[in-house]
Amino acid sequence: MKMNKTALAYGALLLAMLISAGNFMFGNLAVNEVHPVVLTFWRCLIAAIFVLPLVLKGRSNPFQHFQGSWLRTTILACIGVVATPWFVYTALQSNDLIDLGAGYTSVPLLTILFSALLLNERLRAVQYLGVAIALFGALVFAFRGDLENLINFNPHLAFLLMIASNACRGLYLVLLKKWHIHLKPDEGLFVIFVVGIVVLLPFVVIHEAGTFRPLDYSWQVWGSILFVGVGMGAIYLHLLNFGTNEVGASTASLFAYLVPILVTVEAVALKGVDLQIYQGFGGVLIVSGVLIATRLHHRPTAADHPPH
Template identity: 30%
Template sequence: MKYPYLLLVGATLFWAGNVVLSKAISTEIPPISLAFWRWSTAFVVIAGFGWKKVIQDWDSIRSNLPILLPLSLLGITAFNTMIYLALQTTTALNSLLLQSFQPVVVAVLSYFFLKDRLGKWQVLGIVISLLGTLVLVAKGDISSLSGTDFNQGDLWIIAAVACYATYTVLLKFRPAMHPLSFLMVTFFLGTLMLLPFYLWEHTYAEPIVWNSAVWMTIAYLGIFPSFISYLFFNEAVRKVGANTAGLFTHLIPLFGSLMAILFLGETFYTFHAVGISLTFSGIYLVIRNKISPRKKKQLQ
């Protein structure tokens, strides 16, 4: 796929919708059930496109299960399930605040496990982008974050961030196979690992309140933040690396704020402009100082 930065923008846009919608229906469907039906839907959708590729790549799939299994566990089974569990007891503010540190965690893991060093301009870009994210999350008053109360749900967020940061770094070792094959296999394995937890929750937790809003949300989650976003993100990581791709997760609260303005009638304030400007400035600084003109042509 061409234009990896546009792929990252698209992926984070759909992930922002995931945060908004999953929080909205959190009282109607238990968290593990939401994750299970999301990934089951994603698997059914991608099966229609990818089953022939899986057959072609079958030998590679079998020989690379030692890396496919942890990738499925971290990126599919664990990450979103932990986010959904966290949203049962924590606030959207805490969730966005803690997830904003994901690029930092990716950078640290990349340094220790891949020896991927960041230059001073990349570090500065990450700091500026992080500051922009904090401005958006805190609605312009960063000092208010010092009074934030943390709870058990926030531990789920921290664990989720660690899982997805590790997933992002491990994509470096993704087997040589078609992108659709890779997604279909990881979706299947991730959903399979979720199954016993879903059955437990289905037995002991509150039942799902099936209605049109739940059906539509699961359809959206299965197609856009799952199939499309993961296809976009994985391909972008392959082309620009874990550190740069991870930085784009700072766009999630930015897009979430814009969605609230466009669809919920919230007002556009000065802090929105400041946060957006800082976030994009930091990302631009990293991109500009990471890639040579020759490499830019190769990426396109």
């Protein structure tokens, strides 16, 4: 029975990573017609709707969590469910999906750096080495492996936006730990989504009011919006939580390294993208550096916790 449950947990984590990789593909399709702010709003709204039954089942008042710590909850919402996906979908206006998938691996690295800064967690020398290697790999992607781009400071903006998204995600995780906030779907998570909706709504209304035909999207885009909201906002979180509870956060977090591989396969198979030499070189550096920084130490850090 235990073996079956472990196998089920691995299957859940693999499916979660497939959904996360699909977020790149469907997000890239959606932003052709939907502004990143509007797509972020739909993601929050659909996720809140799918979490609502858990709130109703618990028969509790989720907003009592907000009343006691409204400022911290608002900050977490702005960082975790507003800024993080907004940066991602802004980056996905670019078709460089392989580069953006590689940038995804920087989440645990940035979480470790924020942990050192905000939680006073001391890094070992080997971790600093890992950080340096990963940052060098990130520079390879940031300037597309071209020394001339570096000299002229012509960075790959979409890749930098993905790093900004991961920085927000890492900060969100560290603040959860620093403020001792343990979000559950039927408690704080629903409130986080609602606050995100309230923050985003004025921007959505202003944007859509300025368009000729508001909310007039193709059925493919509506399907992409539904995938983003249901997949990333609801199913992904539950799969990740189930898998993590069964096999542990450290093992579960390793599955995140499947995302850039899956994104690369999707980009090559579905979009006909050609792999570049710098992508292989930079990808190896980033993954190696992150593994050194997050695995070769004795004490667990916030990086061992999977992103929400």
